[in-house]
Amino acid sequence: MRVQDVMIVIVTIGCSAALATSQGGTTPTRGAIERGRAVYEQNCATCHGKRGKGDAPGASTMKPPPTDLTMLTRRHGAFPAERVEATLRGTDQTKAHTPGMMAWKALFLADANGNETTADAHVKDVIAFIASLQAK
Numbered sequence: 001m002r003v004q005d006v007m008i009v010i011v012t013i014g015c016s017a018a019l020a021t022s023q024g025g026t027t028p029t030r031g032a033i034e035r036g037r038a039v040y041e042q043n044c045a046t047c048h049g050k051r052g053k054g055d056a057p058g059a060s061t062m063k064p065p066p067t068d069l070t071m072l073t074r075r076h077g078a079f080p081a082e083r084v085e086a087t088l089r090g091t092d093q094t095k096a097h098t099p100g101m102m103a104w105k106a107l108f109l110a111d112a113n114g115n116e117t118t119a120d121a122h123v124k125d126v127i128a129f130i131a132s133l134q135a136k
Helices: 003-022 030-043 069-076 081-089 104-111 116-132
Strands: none
Touching: 030 104, 030 116, 081 104, 081 116, 104 116
């Protein structure tokens, strides 16, 4: 094996490990990403846009404008899964979130007919989808 091949393997393993760490120790499955996409498109795309860039129609009139979700990893150095989860659950006390960014966990809970396990799964799936949107 050439040195270049070894380096590619090392970088690939490192990137996979970094993604797994940012996702709470597991790499999101394709199924989780697709389920997350469906929930995102139903609930989040209205403001953040279908591709997560914060460019939905009318976003430019929002104060502050919706976050470009594709840049989270670049801004934080790694995908901030815990912070995204806290935002979705309404437990993130960061001043950057406006009243318009409601606690989506309550909506997920209502959509799941009060089933906490199902609501938690929706939150995790949306996080997996947002992680998949990150700029390379």
